Amino acid sequence: xxxxxxxxxxxxxxxxxxxxxxxxxxxxxxxxxxxxxxxxxxxxxxxxxxxxxxxxxxxxxxxxxxxxxxxxxxxxxxxxxxxxxxxxxxxxxxxxxxxxxxxxxxxxxxxxxxxxxxxxxxxxxxxxxxxxxxxxxxxxxxxxxxxxxxxxxxxxxxxxxxxxxxxxxxxxxxxxxxxxxxxxxxxxxxxxxxxxxxxxxxxxxxxxxxxxxxxxxxxxxxxxxxxxxxxxxxxxxxxxxxxxxxxxxxxxxxxxxxxxxxxxxxxxxxxxxxxxxxxxxxxxxxxxxxxxxxxxxxxxxxxxxxxxxxxxxxxxxxxxxxxxxxxxxxxxxxxxxxxxxxxxxxxxxxxxxxxxxxxxxxxxxxxxxxxxxxxxxxxxxxxxxxxxxxxxxxxxxxxxxxxxxxxxxxxxxxxxxxxxxxxxxxxxxxxxxxxxxxxxxxxxxxxxxxxxxxxxxxxxxxxxxxxxx
Amino acid sequence: xxxxxxxxxxxxxxxxxxxxxxxxxxxxxxxxxxxxxxxxxxxxxxxxxxxxxxxxxxxxxxxxxxxxxxxxxxxxxxxxxxxxxxxxxxxxxxxxxxxxxxxxxxxxxxxxxxxxxxxxxxxxxxxxxxxxxxxxxxxxxxxxxxxxxxxxxxxxxxxxxxxxxxxxxxxxxxxxxxxxxxxxxxxxxxxxxxxxxxxxxxxxxxxxxxxxxxxxxxxxxxxxxxxxxxxxxxxxxxxxxxxxxxxxxxxxxxxxxxxxxxxxxxxxxxxxxxxxxxxxxxxxxxxxxxxxxxxxxxxxxxxxxxxxxxxxxxxxxxxxxxxxxxxxxxxxxxxxxxxxx
Numbered sequence: 120x121x122x123x124x125x126x127x128x129x130x131x132x133x134x135x136x137x138x139x140x141x142x143x144x145x146x147x148x149x150x151x152x153x154x155x156x157x158x159x160x161x162x163x164x165x166x167x168x169x170x171x172x173x174x175x176x177x178x179x180x181x182x183x184x185x186x187x188x189x190x191x192x193x194x195x196x197x198x199x200x201x202x203x204x205x206x207x208x209x210x211x212x213x214x215x216x217x218x219x220x221x222x223x224x225x226x227x228x229x230x231x232x233x234x235x236x237x238x239x240x241x242x243x244x245x246x247x248x249x250x251x252x253x254x255x256x257x258x259x260x261x262x263x264x265x266x267x268x269x270x271x272x273x274x275x276x277x278x279x280x281x282x283x284x285x286x287x288x289x290x291x292x293x294x295x296x297x298x299x300x301x302x303x304x305x306x307x308x309x310x311x312x313x314x315x316x317x318x319x320x321x322x323x324x325x326x327x328x329x330x331x332x333x334x335x336x337x338x339x340x341x342x343x344x345x346x347x348x349x350x351x352x353x354x355x356x357x358x359x360x361x362x363x364x365x366x367x368x369x370x371x372x373x374x375x376x377x378x379x380x381x382x383x384x385x386x387x388x389x390x391x392x393x394x395x396x397x398x399x400x401x402x403x404x405x406x407x408x409x410x411x412x413x414x415x416x417x418x419x420x421x422x423x424x425x426x427x428x429x430x431x432x433x434x435x436x437x438x439x440x441x442x443x444x445x446x447x448x449x450x451x452x453x454x455x456x457x458x459x460x461x462x463x464x465x466x467x468x469x470x471x472x473x474x475x476x477x478x479x480x481x482x483x484x485x486x487x488x489x490x491x492x493x494x495x496x497x498x499x500x501x502x503x504x505x506x507x508x509x510x511x512x513x514x515x516x517x518x519x520x521x522x523x524x525x526x527x528x529x530x531x532x533x534x535x536x537x538x539x540x541x542x543x544x545x546x547x548x549x550x551x552x553x554x555x556x557x558x559x560x561x562x563x564x565x566x567x568x569x570x571x572x573x574x575x576x577x578x579x580x581x582x583x584x585x586x587x588x
Numbered sequence: 589x590x591x592x593x594x595x596x597x598x599x600x601x602x603x604x605x606x607x608x609x610x611x612x613x614x615x616x617x618x619x620x621x622x623x624x625x626x627x628x629x630x631x632x633x634x635x636x637x638x639x640x641x642x643x644x645x646x647x648x649x650x651x652x653x654x655x656x657x658x659x660x661x662x663x664x665x666x667x668x669x670x671x672x673x674x675x676x677x678x679x680x681x682x683x684x685x686x687x688x689x690x691x692x693x694x695x696x697x698x699x700x701x702x703x704x705x706x707x708x709x710x711x712x713x714x715x716x717x718x719x720x721x722x723x724x725x726x727x728x729x730x731x732x733x734x735x736x737x738x739x740x741x742x743x744x745x746x747x748x749x750x751x752x753x754x755x756x757x758x759x760x761x762x763x764x765x766x767x768x769x770x771x772x773x774x775x776x777x778x779x780x781x782x783x784x785x786x787x788x789x790x791x792x793x794x795x796x797x798x799x800x801x802x803x804x805x806x807x808x809x810x811x812x813x814x815x816x817x818x819x820x821x822x823x824x825x826x827x828x829x830x831x832x833x834x835x836x837x838x839x840x841x842x843x844x845x846x847x848x849x850x851x852x853x854x855x856x857x858x859x860x861x862x863x864x865x866x867x868x869x870x871x872x873x874x875x876x877x878x879x880x881x882x883x884x885x886x887x888x889x890x891x892x893x894x895x896x897x898x899x900x901x902x903x904x905x906x907x908x909x910x911x912x913x914x915x916x917x918x919x920x921x922x923x924x925x926x927x928x929x
Binding site: 145240247248 | 598
């Protein structure tokens with residue numbers, strides 16, 4: 120592993136760590152306020168119902184007759200909400216195990232209140248009836264005493280007085296309350312005993328029923344007060360309130376905790392922002408550098424194109440680039456050159472060994488330099504001093520070749536002319552040789568001393584067969 | 589430099605992913621659904637009158653009602669050949685007319701079958717007020733070996749075999765039938781079983797011709813005798829638990845022997861305070877739901893009125909008053925789907 124790839128891996132690891140840190144901070148900074156709000160709304164609704172229940176209870180106690188439906192509806196509303204809290208398990212995500220303790224306390228308080236309310240409802244209805252009928256029973260008895268044939272007027276008056284006194288003693292409180300004080304129970308017993316003596320047998324059952332009713336009413340009334348106290352007791356309201364306080368407190372705690380995480384989130388966010396800004400600046404710098412390098416290169420390329428014949432081929436020798444001078448010297452249009460194999464310029468003037476040597480150098484060292492004669496489109500031959508370079512991929516395999524050439528035809532011509540000139544001053548055998556290639560200078564350059572042994576050269580090269588004599 | 593670019597893009601993408609994930613995690617806020625719609629409405633309403641007419645219409649999902657009715661009449665729920673409709677016939681008065689309901693062994697059960705009509709207005713159900721609502725009541729009846737003797741698993745299995753049911757449940761609840769959805773469909777249907785437009789309700793709404801002289805006299809007596817202390821509210825009862833037999837034993841006339849259930853709520857709670865406490869039955873449609881009381885021991889309305897006067901009020905109600913009261917109670921018979929019960 121090179122140091123560069125190691126650096127890259129380190130960066131990826133760092134990025135991963137940053138993301139994990141961010142997720143952690145983000146998760147910590149979130150508070151599910153909806154869950155709290157839901158429970159809070161529920162608890163507020165429950166407290167409303169408790170208030171309604173208590174209000175209804177007090178009104179019931181005071182009224183003579185009343186519809187219980189609203190009380191029942193408030194009870195059901197309360198019961199359903201407590202059950203909702205239990206079934207949806209709304210408290211556990213907020214308060215954990217503590218939540219079930221609060222819920223148990225709530226349910227317990229509700230059970231007690233519910234039982235007390237039902238007890239109060241039943242006894243209140245009963246009490247209302249008993250009280251309602253007590254005066255009627257007295258009236259009824261009075262009527263029957265007046266109608267009685269058995270009693271004389273004195274006895275009738277005694278009974279009437281007794282019953283009037285009893286009535287006024289009983290219903291001091293506007294007729295819907297007996298108040299068991301100042302020995303009312305004892306007075307009732309005393310009155311009943313007096314009536315047993317005073318009344319004839321036929322009126323005894325009516326009298327007994329009156330006292331039974333009154334005693335029952337007193338008994339129920341005694342329980343009614345404690346029932347009302349139990350039913351309107353504040354235990355449930357306190358339990359709801361305690362839970363609501365706890366839930367709100369927990370929300371505040373969570374929000375405070377989330378604030379810490381949020382600070383961390385801001386900090387990391389700031390660091391990332393700075394990092395990104397730095398990177399942006401760096402990239403800008405980079406692009407500026409690239410631009411200037413590019414224009415420099417552009418300039419150099421233009422200079423090269425002005426001076427040299429440049430072509431690029433792929434690894435199979437197909438031309439992928441040719442500059443203007445290349446087109447000019449070869450006589451081909453650029454369209455004709457591109458995609459064609461470089462062989463179309465081959466002049467057949469060089470032997471196999473020449474090319475073998477060239478490829479060996481190109482593959483071995485990646486470059487080759489030498490002079491080649493090529494054939495233009497119109498058949499004209501031209502000399503170029505060539506530098507070939509191989510462009511290799513990452514595995515070191517060549518995938519493009521670039522050729523940079525300089526036209527040296529004129530130079531070659533001059534050389535030949537000079538040689539001819541020199542030869543003309545020497546013996547005829549040399550003149551022969553130069554002479555045989557009249558206009559297109561022999562493309563295979565006769566090796567040094569060729570002309571001294573023209574026969575040998577002719578045999579091996581096959582060139583100048585027609586010309587050499 | 590390339591590495592840094594990748595890092596920046598990676599970080600941005602990861603941050604976005606985390607945010608999106610967090611966004612997806614958040615479930616939508618569910619409002620606390622008040623389930624017992626009718627009682628909630630009563631709670632909101634301001635009608636303090638002692639007696640109220642039954643609403644003429646309820647807004648309930650018609651698809652659930654159709655499905656609920658199909659379930660109500662389907663004996664496959666019990667797997668024993670009986671449906672809800674067997675004991676609560678809708679073409680009758682919503683109860684079987686027997687003094688005590690039949691149990692699965694063919695013998696008599698312990699209690700009189702109450703009518704299913706107007707059952708949605710009760711804050712609690714059963715003679716001993718031991719079921720808080722229709723859903724709980726359904727659980728109790730379906731799994732009671734003496735009544736429907738089934739289990740939810742068996743009921744769901746038998747419904748799953750019916751492609752029509754599966755399709756209906758998919759349409760309405762977007763789920764296959766299960767205990768909760770069957771309960772909901774049935775309970776919704778039961779809440780829709782109301783009997784509005786009785787003569788008395790029309791009179792309460794202002795139609796002065798709806799009651800006869802005698803019935804109005806009966807209504808006056810109903811309040812004067814104190815019947816209305818307990819039989820009040822929309823259903824003329826059913827919203828409180830009261831002692832049966834204030835003046836002496838209520839069982840003196842009983843032909844069959846007493847059992848544990850005759851102790852009322854005490855048979856469940858074991859508290860001596862709860863002895864002979866029963867839920868006050870509603871008086872809607874009372875004229876057509878004989879026989880009367882939790883033990884079905886009294887066959888006629890007149891005898892029931894006499895019995896109530898004796899054991900609850902300590903009075904012997906005279907014959908002509910009883911007749912007027914009976915006439916009034918007959919005016920409480922309502923209509924189900926336009927048909928007088």
